[in-house]
Amino acid sequence: xxxxxxxxxxxxxxxxxxxxxxxxxxxxxxxxxxxxxxxxxxxxxxxxxxxxxxxxxxxxxxxxxxxxxxxxxxxxxxxxxxxxxxxxxxxxxxxxxxxxxxxxxxxxxxxxxxxxxxxxxxxxxxxxxxxxxxxxxxxxxxxxxxxxxxxxxxxxxxxxxxxxxxxxxxxxxxxxxxxxxxxxxxxxxxxxxxxxxxxxxxxxxxxxxxxxxxxxxxxxxxxxxxxxxxxxxxxxxxxxxxxxxxxxxxxxxxxxxxxxxxxxxxxxxxxxxxxxxxxxxxxxxxxx
Numbered sequence: 001x002x003x004x005x006x007x008x009x010x011x012x013x014x015x016x017x018x019x020x021x022x023x024x025x026x027x028x029x030x031x032x033x034x035x036x037x038x039x040x041x042x043x044x045x046x047x048x049x050x051x052x053x054x055x056x057x058x059x060x061x062x063x064x065x066x067x068x069x070x071x072x073x074x075x076x077x078x079x080x081x082x083x084x085x086x087x088x089x090x091x092x093x094x095x096x097x098x099x100x101x102x103x104x105x106x107x108x109x110x111x112x113x114x115x116x117x118x119x120x121x122x123x124x125x126x127x128x129x130x131x132x133x134x135x136x137x138x139x140x141x142x143x144x145x146x147x148x149x150x151x152x153x154x155x156x157x158x159x160x161x162x163x164x165x166x167x168x169x170x171x172x173x174x175x176x177x178x179x180x181x182x183x184x185x186x187x188x189x190x191x192x193x194x195x196x197x198x199x200x201x202x203x204x205x206x207x208x209x210x211x212x213x214x215x216x217x218x219x220x221x222x223x224x225x226x227x228x229x230x231x232x233x234x235x236x237x238x239x240x241x242x243x244x245x246x247x248x249x250x251x252x253x254x255x256x257x258x259x260x261x262x263x264x265x266x267x268x269x270x271x272x273x274x275x276x277x278x279x280x281x282x283x284x285x286x287x288x
Contacts, residue, residue, distance in 0.1 A: 106259035111162045111172055111208065112141060113193070114152045115201045121193050123185045123205070124149035125176030127258045128225065129161060137232035139214060142225040148180040153228060157216040158199045162208035166254040166265050173263070198233035209253045211236040 107127045115121035128142035139161065143150045153159045164172045171189040178185060186193050192206035196213045204211040214230035241249050257264050
């Protein structure tokens with residue numbers, strides 16, 4: 001049944017001026033019901049009618065397409081708006097479609113430290129951490145409510161993000177598989193807790209080259225993980241990583257990353273921000 005079709009009995013519609021338009025009169029008057037017209041590609045459409053889900057149509061190239069944004073398996077590459085197989089669609093590339101999941105990698109592997117007043121501090125390993133905005137400086141971390149550290153952060157509203165280097169990766173992994181309910185992670189890993197400058201309870205990890213002191217401003221509960229949005233109160237860095245001009249050599253600290261269940265050290269430098277448009281820079285195969 002085409003869009004807008006229905007009973008052949010008389011139907012009326014109130015117009016903008018309060019009158020009524022006849023959409024199916026049988027009293028001899030000419031019906032104002034819009035005619036169904038044929039378009040060039042063979043599709044049947046109702047002019048000025050609200051569109052329902054379109055029927056499958058045959059196009060010139062022989063493919064069957066239901067929605068312009070839906071990719072069908074045709075053997076000729078992806079079918080999508082603005083893409084032509086063999087041209088910009090990349091017809092030589094084949095994609096396997098998996099169910100929805102989290103495949104945003106690599107990510108920073110960080111240790112998040114927290115503490116309740118009067119209790120031993122805890123450390124939790126977090127890969128789902130990120131920048132929210134720069135003004136004000138804000139970050140986020142995602143945790144399952146079942147994690148021991150979740151309750152601490154939820155109660156105190158504080159935590160510290162500690163960046164991880166190659167030397168700290170074993171301690172980082174340990175803090176991710178052991179629970180603070182029955183394990184003193186600072187003691188077991190040999191890490192040192194230092195008091196924060198702007199926070200009351202959460203400590204810094206001394207061995208980390210960068211410690212980001214955070215205060216929670218909002219908690220989001222979208223699903224399996226809850227998101228703590230936090231304002232950055234202070235950033236503590238190792239002074240011995242400053243060069244003679246006072247520049248912080250963070251990328252020489254041997255930072256580690258997490259990707260699909262594995263830890264990696266950062267590799268060789270590929271470029272600096274904006275290098276692709278820098279005047280005089282080589283442009284051969286910059287984009288693939």
